[in-house]
Amino acid sequence: xxxxxxxxxxxxxxxxxxxxxxxxxxxxxxxxxxxxxxxxxxxxxxxxxxxxxxxxxxxxxxxxxxxxxxxxxxxxxxxxxxxxxxxxxxxxxxxxxxxxxxxxxxxxxxxxxxxxxxxxxxxxxxxxxxxxxxxxxxxxxxxxxxxxxxxxxxxxxxxxxxxxxxxxxxxxxxxxxxxxxxxxxxxxxxxxxxxxxxxxxxxxxxxxxxxxxxxxxxxxxxxxxxxxxxxxxxxxxxxxxxxxxxxxxxxxxxxxxxxxxxxxxxxxxxxxxxxxxxxxxxxxxxxxxxxxxxxxxxxxxxxxxxxxxxxxxxxxxxxxxxxxxxxxxxxxxxxxxxxxxxxxxxxxxxxxxxxxxxxxxxxxxxxx
Amino acid sequence: xxxxxxxxxxxxxxxxxxxxxxxxxxxxxxxxxxxxxxxxxxxxxxxxxxxxxxxxxxxxxxxxxxxxxxxxxxxxxxxxxxxxxxxxxxxxxxxxxxxxxxxxxxxxxxxxxxxxxxxxxxxxxxxxxxxxxxxxxxxxxxxxxxxxxxxxxxxxxxxxxxxxxxxxxxxxxxxxxxxxxxxxxxxxxxxxxxxxxxxxxxxxxxxxxxxxxxxxxxxxxxxxxxxxxxxxxxxxxxxxxxxxxxxxxxxxxxxxxxxxxxxxxxxxxxxxxxxxxxxxxxxxxxxxxxxxxxxxxxxxxxxxxxxxxxx
Numbered sequence: 001x002x003x004x005x006x007x008x009x010x011x012x013x014x015x016x017x018x019x020x021x022x023x024x025x026x027x028x029x030x031x032x033x034x035x036x037x038x039x040x041x042x043x044x045x046x047x048x049x050x051x052x053x054x055x056x057x058x059x060x061x062x063x064x065x066x067x068x069x070x071x072x073x074x075x076x077x078x079x080x081x082x083x084x085x086x087x088x089x090x091x092x093x094x095x096x097x098x099x100x101x102x103x104x105x106x107x108x109x110x111x112x113x114x115x116x117x118x119x120x121x122x123x124x125x126x127x128x129x130x131x132x133x134x135x136x137x138x139x140x141x142x143x144x145x146x147x148x149x150x151x152x153x154x155x156x157x158x159x160x161x162x163x164x165x166x167x168x169x170x171x172x173x174x175x176x177x178x179x180x181x182x183x184x185x186x187x188x189x190x191x192x193x194x195x196x197x198x199x200x201x202x203x204x205x206x207x208x209x210x211x212x213x214x215x216x217x218x219x220x221x222x223x224x225x226x227x228x229x230x231x232x233x234x235x236x237x238x239x240x241x242x243x244x245x246x247x248x249x250x251x252x253x254x255x256x257x258x259x260x261x262x263x264x265x266x267x268x269x270x271x272x273x274x275x276x277x278x279x280x281x282x283x284x285x286x287x288x289x290x291x292x293x294x295x296x297x298x299x300x301x302x303x304x305x306x307x308x309x310x311x312x313x314x315x316x317x318x319x320x321x322x323x324x325x326x327x328x329x330x331x332x333x334x335x336x337x338x339x340x341x342x343x344x345x346x347x348x349x350x351x352x353x354x355x356x357x358x359x360x361x362x363x364x365x366x367x368x
Numbered sequence: 369x370x371x372x373x374x375x376x377x378x379x380x381x382x383x384x385x386x387x388x389x390x391x392x393x394x395x396x397x398x399x400x401x402x403x404x405x406x407x408x409x410x411x412x413x414x415x416x417x418x419x420x421x422x423x424x425x426x427x428x429x430x431x432x433x434x435x436x437x438x439x440x441x442x443x444x445x446x447x448x449x450x451x452x453x454x455x456x457x458x459x460x461x462x463x464x465x466x467x468x469x470x471x472x473x474x475x476x477x478x479x480x481x482x483x484x485x486x487x488x489x490x491x492x493x494x495x496x497x498x499x500x501x502x503x504x505x506x507x508x509x510x511x512x513x514x515x516x517x518x519x520x521x522x523x524x525x526x527x528x529x530x531x532x533x534x535x536x537x538x539x540x541x542x543x544x545x546x547x548x549x550x551x552x553x554x555x556x557x558x559x560x561x562x563x564x565x566x567x568x569x570x571x572x573x574x575x576x577x578x579x580x581x582x583x584x585x586x587x588x589x590x591x592x593x594x595x596x597x598x599x600x601x602x603x604x605x606x607x608x609x610x611x612x613x614x615x616x617x618x619x620x621x622x623x624x625x626x627x628x629x630x631x632x633x634x635x636x637x638x639x640x641x642x643x644x645x646x647x648x649x650x651x652x653x654x655x656x657x658x659x660x661x662x663x664x665x666x667x668x669x670x671x672x673x674x675x676x677x678x679x
Contacts, residue, residue: 006472010461017460202456206515209420210473211446365441367422 003212007220011194015224021190029182029232033239036174044130048076049096050088055104063116063142067098072134089121096120096131108146164333175240176328177301179233180321181292183259184266186229188291191270192283194221195363200280205367214363218356221274222267229263230256249335258331258345262324265348268355269320275362295321323347369434370395371523371554372402372419376428379414379577384426388414390577391428396556396570401549403568404558405663411577412558413453416527419556420450433522446474449516453527453558455508459501463492463511466500467518474519485514488544506537513544524548526557530564542567562664573667580670588666594618595634598626598659601651610649616642619672626655628665 015022049067053060067073076094079085085097099117101107108114118135122128164172195218198204207217233256240246248255270287277283296302298312299321305313316322323344330336338345372395379389389411396402404412417423419432421441430437435444457466467489471478482489488510495503500511509529516524526545530538542564549555549569557568565571566585573580573588581588601607608627611620616638620629631638643656661669 002472003475006469010458010465010469013461013465014458201459202452202454203458205422205452205454206450206456206470207473208422209445209448209450210470211442211475212473366424367417 004216004220007212007216008223011220011224014194015228025186025190025228026232026235028185029178029236030239032178032182033175033236033243036178037240037244044127044134045071046074047072047095047127047131048093049073049098049131050077050079050085050094051075052079052082052085052097052099054102055100057103057105059105059108059114059142060100063100063139064098066138066142067135070134070138072131085119089119094121095127096135098135172246172329172333174301175236175244175246176325176332177299179236179259179328180262180299180301180324181295182232182236183229183263183324184291184295184321186232187225187263187266188270188273188287189284190225190228191221191267192273192277192287193280195271195274196277196280196283199278208365208367214365215360218271218275218359218363222264222271225267225270226260226263229266230260233259233263246332248332250331250337254338255328255331258324258327258341258348261345261348261352262320262327265320265324265352265355268352268359272355272359272362275359275364294319298322299325301325320348320351369398370431371398371400372396372430372432372556374415374419374428374430377415377418377425377430378427379411379418379423379425388577389418389425392574392577392579393428394572394579394582396554398554399549399552401545401555401557401567401569403565403571404556404574405560405562405565405571405667406558406574407560410574412574413527414577415574416450416452416525416556416558420448420525421445446519447522449519449521449524451509451512451516451524451526451529453531455500455512457500457508457512457515460499462497462499463503464496466511467514470515471518476519478518481518481520484520485517487547488514488517505533506540509533509537509541510544513541517548521553523554523556526555528558528560530559530561538564562662562667565663571663573663573670575671581666585663588663589661592661592666592669594630596659596661596665597629597631597639598623598655598657599629599646600626600653600655601646602653603651606649607646607651610646610651614642614645619669621668623662623664626659628659 051064051067053064064075068075073096077088079088079097082099085099088094088097097117097119099119101115101117104114104116116135116139118132120128120132195204198207237248237255241248269291273283273287273290277286294315298305298308298316298319300316301321305316305322308316327341327344330341374395375393377389377392378387380387392411392415404415406412414423418425418437419430421437421444424438432444433447435447437444458469461469467478467485471481478485492507492510492514495507500508503511513526513529516526530541533541538561545555545557546567559565565588568585570582570584571588572582581591583591599607599611604622604627608620608622611617611627611629616631616633618630618632620627622628631642639656643654646654646656
C-alpha cells in the first residue's frame, strides 16, 4: 500500500510540475463553455431583414413593429418595391425579406384573407427555416390578438409546451455534451500519454527492474486525473449555472456520482491506449482521432442518433459518451433519480471493467 | 556459486534480422567487479537487459544469484540494482523525491539503508531539492547509482555509467565502485573507455555480439603476442603515412600522442632498419621505443583480426 501511495504522489508531482498541460486542462473546458454558450449557438439573433411595405396601413405597421421589437430581427431597410429585393439579397447580409401587398388591412378586414410574402435566404437551410418560423409565430401572435377583439369563427389553436427547455436555449443541449467531451479529452488524452511517456523517457526501464505491481502503476496513473477531472466538472457546472443560467434540476450528489463513473471509464480507456501505444505521438493521435471523433459524432450530442443509419446506431453503443450524455441530460435537465439511469451507469461500469482488464493484460512487464 | 551465469545466450532483433548477442557463455563470481568492454553496438546493452529480465533471450539460459532470468524474473527484480545507459530517473522530480520514490518501490526507506549510499549521497546532498533534470552529468550518475543502491542489491548492473561524464567524475565513480565491491556487491559494468578496463577484476572484450577475450586485465595484456612499439615525431600525420609504406609493419595506429606499431618480425635488426627508414624519410625529433600494451591495444588487435576473418 505504501508503494501505491508513493506512485500516486509521484504522479501528482508530474502533473503539477507540467504547467503547460495543467493550463490546457483547465483552459479547454472554460473556453469550450464560453464558446458554445455565447458564440456557437443555434439561436439566431439580430438577423438583417428588409421590408417592402406596399400597404403602409395600421396592420402592416403593427406587424413591422412587432418584428422589430424581437431580438431576432434587425430591420435593415424598408425598400420601395419588390424589384429591389433581389439586389438586397445579393448584397449579402440580408437573410429575409417581407413583402406586404397594397390594401393589406382592408383585405384582412373585408376579404377575411390577406397575404404576406416571406422570402428567405435558404443557402443555409436551418437559418432560413428558423427565421421563417419566427415570422410565422409573430404573425400568428398578431392574428390571435386581432381575433381576441373580433369575434372569430371556430378554430383549433395549438398550445405547445417545450418541456425541460421552454425558451429553446442552446445551453441545456451543449452543457452535457461539453461535459462528456471535456472529461473524455482530459482523461483519455492525458492518461494515454502517461504510461507511454515513461517508456519514451526510459524511466520505465528502471521501474521495470523493481518489484512493483503493474496494477499499482496503472491505477496510480489514473488517480491525479480523476481528481483534476472532478475539479474540472465543478468549473463547468459553476460556469453553466452562473454564466449560462442553467440550473441543475436533479441531485448534485448523483450528478457527481455518475460523472465519477464516467471519468473512471474514460481513464481506463486512456490507460488502455497507453499500454498499447509505442510513442506519445501515437497515443495522442489515437486518442484524438479514435476517441474525439466518435464522441462528437456518435454521442448524440451534435447529431441525433435516431437519424443515423442502422450500423452507426449500433456502433454508437460502444461510445461511452453516448451513455453519459443520456445520464447527464436526465439528471441535470429533467431532475430524474438513479432509478432512471441505472442501466446506463451499469453499462459504463461494465466498459470500465473491460478496459481495465485489457490494459492490465496489455501492460508489458518487459521491454519490447 | 557464481553470481551471474550465461549459457549460450543468443538475442536477435527484428525477427532475427539483427544479431545482437551471438551464443555467449560466461559467468561472474560473487563479489567480482566484472567489465564488459566494447564499442557501441557490440551487444553490451542487450546482455544487460537480458540479465535484468527486461528482454527475453532467443536461445540459451541465464541466472542471476541462482534465479533464472525468464522464470524467476520477479525475484531477480527485487535483488538487483540497475542503472541503464541513458539517464532514466524522473527528471521533474527532485533528487530527494527520486530517492524516496525508489526506496519505497523497493519496500524500504532511505533512512533504513542510508549507510549504503552515504558516501555518494553526501556529494548530492547540497542539491537535494534540485530537479534531477537540472543536475550536471556527474551528479546525475551519482543519483542514479544511489537509486540503484537504495535497496542493498546483491548484484549491481551498470550500463555505461561513465559515458558523457567528465574525467574527474569518472575517477570518483570508479572509486565508489571499488568501495561497493569491498562491501561484497557483485558488479557488472560496461564501458567503451578502455582506460577503465584495468580497474575491473576481469574483463570481457566484446564485439559484434561475441566475446573476443575474457581474462583479468593483466592476463589480457600479457596475452598480447607481439612486441609493441611507440613512435612519435614532430609531424605525426606524415609519420603515420610513411610508416604505412614500410613492408615490415604488421599494424600501426594512432594512440594518444604516439603511434603504436608492431612488426612482422620483431628483431633488433628490423627495429634498426625501421628507424633508419624513418630517418631517411626526413622525420625530425623521432622517438622510437618499446612499450607495454594497454587493453586498448589488445582490443584493436582483436578488432583487426575479426576484420581479417570476415574479409
